[in-house]
Amino acid sequence: MAAIPPMCRCVVPAVLRTSWTDANPGRRFFGCANYRGVNACNYFRWIDPPLEDNIKSLVLALHKRIREVERRNNHSSFVREMSKSFFSCG
Structure with missing residues (x-):
């Protein structure tokens, strides 16, 4: 709600x-x-x-993990785009 x-x-x-x-x-x-x-x-x-302390720890760990995965995904997307640009030149 x-x-x-x-x-x-x-x-x-x-x-x-x-x-x-x-x-x-x-x-x-x-x-x-x-x-x-x-x-x-x-x-x-x-x-x-x-939140209770054990739940706080879990939420923080999950949030950190999500941010790490997002960073890796963004980096992979960047590398993929750069590779396309590099290999499509001339």
Whole structure:
């Protein structure tokens, strides 16, 4: 079920984000849409409950593994494209 964004104190809908810190991996929250701006209101509200330590470790390990696979996939795609360019020249 999608959460309805609350209005932050900037009077704009808060933005749904996901934390990837070691303390709160994969934990979703609403935050001020202008959080990097000068006029940010610093609105913050967790959506998900805190995770148990063993679940945190699992989520962090899976997230790290996904990022490694994505990096390898991006590298392979780059090499494939460069090979096409190299072998199609002249």
